[in-house]
Amino acid sequence: MTGSDALNAVLALPVGAAVLLALLPGYRVSSWINVATSFLTLLAAASLLVLDRPVPGNYLQVDDLNIVFIVLNTFVGFTAAFFSASYIGHELETGRLTPANLRFYHAMYQIMMFGMNLALVSNNIGLMWVAVELATLSTVLMVGLYRTPEALEAAWKYFILGSVGIALALFGTILVYLAAQPVLGEGTPAMVWTNLIEAAPQFDPALLNVAFVFLLVGYGTKVGLVPFHAWLPDAHAEGPTPISAVLSGLLLNVALYAVLRFKLLMTANAEAVAPGPLMIGLGLLSLVFAAFMLYRRRDIKRLFAYSSIEHMGIIVFAFGIGGPLANFAGLLHMVMHSLTKSAIFFAVGNVAQIKGTQQLSEIRGLTQSHPMLGWGLVLAVLSIAGMPPSGVFMSEFLIVTTSFARAPVLALILVFGLLLAFGALLLRLTGVAFGKPTGENHPMTGSLLPLWLHLALIYLIGLHMPQAMVAWFQTVAAILG
Amino acid sequence: MELISNLILQGVQMILVLALAPGLTGLVRKVKARLMRKQGAPVLQPYRDLARLMRKEVVLATNASWLFRTSPYMIFAATWVAAALVPTFATGLQFSWTSDLIALVALLGSARFFLALAGMDAGTSFGGIGSSREMMIGTLAEPAMLLVVFTVALVAGSTQLSNVVVYMASGEVGIRVSMGMALIALIIVAVAENARIPVDNPGTHLEVTMVHEAMVLEYSGRHLAMIELAASLKLLLYMSLIGCIFLPWSIAPASAGPSAMLFGFASFFAKLVAGGVLLAVFEISTAKMRVFRVPDFLGVALMLGLLGTLLLFVSRSL
Amino acid sequence: MIEIAAGLALCLLALSLAAAVVRGLSTASAFVYGASALLCLVLAIVGIWMLVTQAAEAEMRIPVGLPWLGAHLRLDALSAVFLTLLGVGGAAASIYAIGYGQHEHEPHRVLPFYPGFLGAMTLVLLAADAFTFLLSWEIMSLLSWALVLTNHRADETRSAGYLYLVMAGFGTMVLLLAFGLMAGAEGGYDFAAMREVERSPLLAALVLALMMVGAGSKAGLLPLHVWLPAAHPAAPSHVSALMSGVMTKVALYGFIRVVFDLLGPVEWWMSVPVIVTGAMTAVMGILFANVDSDSKRVLAYSTIENIGVIFVALGLALAFRSNGMEALAALALMAGLIHAMNHMLFKSLLFMAAGAVLNATGRRDLDGLGGLIHRMPKTAVLALIGVTAIAALPPLNGFVSEWLLFQAVLQSPKLSQPGLQFLVPAAGGLLALAAALAAACFVRFYGVIFLGRPRTDAAREAVETDRWSLTAMGGLAGLCIMAGVLPGGLIDLVAPATEMLLAARLPAQANNDWFTLVPVAEVRSSYSGFLVLLFIAISGGASAWLVHRFASRKLRRAPAWDCGFPNADPVTQYGAGSFAQPIRRVMALMLDANETVVMPPPGDMTPARHTIRTKDLAWSRIYVPLIAAINTAATRLNALQFLTIRRYLSLVFGALILLLTGLAIWN
């Protein structure tokens, strides 16, 4: 097997599975096919790490930057599929979903995975745009899966805001093409990343500037940056929980990846406006705003959705600051956030199932009534809040220390936001995990395995990062400049 | 040889303070009575009282614990040790380096601490009143006292009493505003610490304003005797402290001969008598304060102590 | 040595994991606590060995933490001093817990966190790079938070835990900033690298300020102390002992390590805030202890006081050092270190005593106790030693450190800055006030709990605590006496640390006659706890013997006299509130105290009501407005959750136009 085979597999497996799943009626088989496909995709993606990389073509490529994202994407895709397989049957029993819904769900899951994988491996700004749109539209449909007024409302909001975002990103893409076209000539080559990056210094900086604004707003909507975030909390809260995990853990990363790619382009052109300050501003705004919003949340999934906004803010801030340490920290934080937030959603799914509600006020004393789940949730939330030994602590350590030495005022705002968010998360956690257990007590079907697997990984990375991963992150951090 | 003589000197000092203390209390009472145109008990009455109390049986409150019974001895011992360390008629006592001025204050603090605990032991309301007020007074008197100690120590460059006395007597000091303030502060503290008017009235019972007497209300017999003796010792201690710091003359150096010693002794005696009379006059001419006026009174001492310390720097830098 | 110490820390952490596995077994508690005690004892021995042999500093590196740096661990004299402190405190708490733990309702909420807490503290002391330091620091916070939440069903425990962890998070963030400043943008996180950097005075001042906030919030410095009186009492008593006795010292260690070791020279004026804050903390802490009526909270507030005292000592040391007077700086630092050691001893002892009382009666409110000296005689004796020590009375150990500190204060004329010359004696006066207030506080504490008559049935039926607890308390009490009577040994033990930090030390004390303490010169000052004890024992014993031998020894029991108004109801005794009344009135301004009396009209049979309210000014003036501001902001911003889609689009549109306009202008 060669690298290009693996690359093709990463894309072909989900498409094939989607077709198969759309045809199969039984949800049990489907759910395990879903898991198996996701696992195979993960294997294919992981094999990219060791195999020779395929030569970048006009449409696809694998490089140091996107391989991080691909492996992470397929990994969380697999664990979420596993969680979903143990979890989603219950929704059928409670009558929230019909078998037809589930068939649609599984097919869409793979299409969504395909869209995200494609966006990550694409070597073409047009193709990337198409792929991100595909992933967005498929998640819109997933969010509205329950057909409740709330879910439809959330899906609709997501759809409208997402569409506008897509349109703006497209305009940005067109502008980049226009900037590249005089240098690289007409046609497809002027949309290929590998060409763009090389030729970027000769691009018209003014055009690049306008393009970046549109791309930042457009893809930033997907990342969930404030003030483009409005779709995110509702979409997370109203969709099926495995999808919330995928949304928070993966889709945001894919959009972030797009932003990073264009940031590279901007930095390559010396005369263009520096993307850092813009990203720093939006990052801090997202962080502080989301931190305040955490205090008034009553729905557990919406709470963690806002926490995703907050963390996206931190990551964008880190990349905005730049430099080897901050970039390293940003990458690490992104990986950790994906793993931790999806772990949290795995736990939250079970909690919502047990208690029959997502209302924070009706969930109490989980460590008492369900120790493994409760303590798992406690550890995951503490991890996301930056408590050691999770990797989030390491990334926040690096971000805060390095940014304080370079931009003290910004670091102070950062610290303020972090603390604010910490206070809010902990307040809710204390209520949910401790105290006298109250409320209903339905049986729990969802597996705790993915939750604890993620936790183990988070702690492993926090304490002893594998050498290969370090080297790889350092390379990428250097690329990001 | 020198060691033995020093030991003897130390022993004499210890016996001396013990012997003189009740007399001083008697003297103050006598003078007060005379000033009030009363006959008054003889000066030696306190000795008789002590002897009588010693012989009497102890009536112990049902609830009293071992702490109540041992406290009088501890209080007495702490006060006695403290009093023995203050130079009275001679400096350079054998064990004067055992504790300095700060430790002296703290030793008295220990005595107060155990007395207050004992006050609470019987489980009565009066004991509690006494203890809580005593601790409040101590809370303000102790820092004032330490500030005085600071002033003195900063002037003399030592907290070691013997060295302080030597320095003070040497005439290098001159007259300083700081020292005057320290003196007034020390007198206020002494009045408060010894439960004298206007802070407390040593002669009353059955009065809600009493402090010291309320604490020792449950004591009787030999226990009461020890406490009374300790109180007298404390009065003497403060007198000799004021004497040796502010009137350091004619205190015999350690190596002095018997005649100097005798002279020192005589002057010490004179200082005590003068102090006792002055105290009585002061007590007669003031009225007892409400308890919650006491902090203001002690606050004056605190301020003076602090001012004294700070002025020291001003005068030095001038 | 370092290998052993690091191994012990890891063993303790591993023990936590093991405890999580075996938590169900009936013997788990004894096993975990026993093992912790053993490991802590070895730790103490390692520390002492290091100090006694004056072994060379040792470093090691384990591949954990920041990948390109690894975890640097280092054992030097300063670490060894605090390791000793931790080892002794940890061992005592663990031995105590063997007995105390039998009464725990939910051991599985304590056991998995307890050894790890000790291990994390050990790692903090050993850490030699910023990441390892903060990692262990935060794990220490986290595990102690879990321990605080043991009794999670009580609302106040949960809010205490919440407040604690938020403040801990705040402290860590501030420390992050401090280390960020010291490491620089390139990330020189290794302590060795930090030592090399030359810093401008402004930068050094900033780091110092950040350290005061960061380490101070953990130690309980005003006004960052608010979590401490809530969190320390909420934990099980052996954990309270550890938190108050040891964890606050670990915070101090952090401060000393950075300010004295890593930061390099500081200007004299930087010592001013340290001294002022320390003195204020001391006075305010003990004032609150004087008016609080919860036994463990009183102790927690008193911890704040002691931390203030230590900070004054550290500030003095800084002042002397900036004036080039290393020997005097060593005296002040020594006072601080010795006081830290002493405070660990007596505060642990007192928390254990409070825990024993809590176990025996189920009560922490002072007004529900009383007369326990009869029911728990051994605990009462040990607690008496504890309160005497903490009230800084000779001849016990609390006085020794206080005395050393006053000696340092009295050296202030040697300082060349008039500002400091004024400030230091004033701070000394405040310290004296704090010491006197401490005496008042602990008369009340001991008197209301152990003396008098029992106020409730629970107190009436209390039974003496178990042997393990008594052993632990006895050991600590013994050490309190030892440290008070033979302070020279302790000073000589700690001296290598001051030598390492300041290149100066106190003269060796071990060979002085009669175990006398002579910090500077005999002409200046000296104190011998041993002789004081000896004299008191001899004179007290002799007088008692004489009186009993020659006067009377008759004794009769009778109802209390009480001025002729004996009242059978124990409620008429002075309680916690009434005892505090004089001080509360005198200091009403600082306590924001408020008394209301509701007196029914004549003829009305309803009881009169007297209510007292005291407020922590820091809480009501700083935290309440802050919380209110955050709440207001959160409520205002929350409106943004409920906008229509059109409005959200307007936001996007507005931001886009803003960015484009900015771009147009920028060009």
Place this chain on the structure above:
Amino acid sequence: MQGYAFDIAHMLAGSLVLVSFMMIYQDRIYALLNTFALQAALLALAVAWQAYTQNAPHLYATAAIALIFKAMIVPWALHRVVARMGIQRTVETVTGVVPTMLAGMGLVALSILLMLQLTEAAENALAREDLAFALSVILLGLLMMVTRRNAVTQVVGFMSLENGLILAAAGAQGMPLVVEISVAFSVLIAMIVIGVFLFRIRERFDSVDIEQLDAFRGEKR
């Protein structure tokens, strides 16, 4: 030939902006739909002209889609929606027409200002002028979305925005995937129209009022 081509492209793009203004000016829904149909037709013309000048036959497909789908089917469908659902016939505005027009002027000025900053390159002139107009159309479409309350007018605003995108894409010489993008957008618009219809979003995108939102989200203010 070059100047001639430029002038015509310029005129067509400019008229698109003009029509955008006309749309903002409309206060009747039917009139608005008709105006939009006009804009779509103009777009088709502009794209076709680009196809002709650039010699890029695939752009004719885009032009055809614009003409058939956007100028005919969608307006027709929206007419039906309005009629079937009994939607109010007037356009509800947030602010008056005049302020909106003024804001629109500002947006056009901003677009031109931004695009004039591009370096003057002869071969780029066409794209540059076109871009300024396209950006204007996009921003005016967005402006329409945020200042109009009816769902239908918002859909129209979005489509107008998308017209600007297609204009830009077609104006970019040799840009691949333009057809695909226009198809993708058509699908998107179709979904929106269907959504409006299916979800009975009568008056606004956010038909549900705020009190209902509270109940929906289980969140209280």
